[in-house]
Amino acid sequence: MRTDTYIPRRLDDAWKLGFWDVDVAAPVLFAFFIGYLSGTKVSFAVCMVTGFAISRWVSKLKADKHPAFAVHWLWWHLPSTPLTSLRATPSSHIRRMVG
Template structure:
């Protein structure tokens, strides 16, 4: 067998994209906080805050829907801020008729 046959095999075909050992949403959160720490002149503080926040976020979203963050942002932020759904009502319209 050639060496090109060895490598990472995902557990399922729907395995989420990963950056190092984090899911992409955790990695974006960590890298944003690390970059803010570097800009503020505190590399160690940014590393600590970014790593701790990404770790806690990973624990918080464990066992939830893969798009949990998008769902939470839809309900917590104004409806047209980043998602413009055509089939769903704005998130602030919570009165049901019927």
């Protein structure tokens, strides 16, 4: 009997883009895209600074919270459309205590 079996511990890690989580990197990528579409260097720089500021704000907001905090926040604050609604959970406007 072998006792040195490997047990993976990191199957459910959050998606990463380099060293950043995807939800922290998304504002920078979106700002990069908008700045590229703008066509001028000044507006590109403004968009990138804004993207980094929003990314920094999101990372501070997520600090010391659940790893899926951004997903939970989006579920509570986005409208319940067929695109964003979940099948197994009630809509976010139903806040009735059971029990």
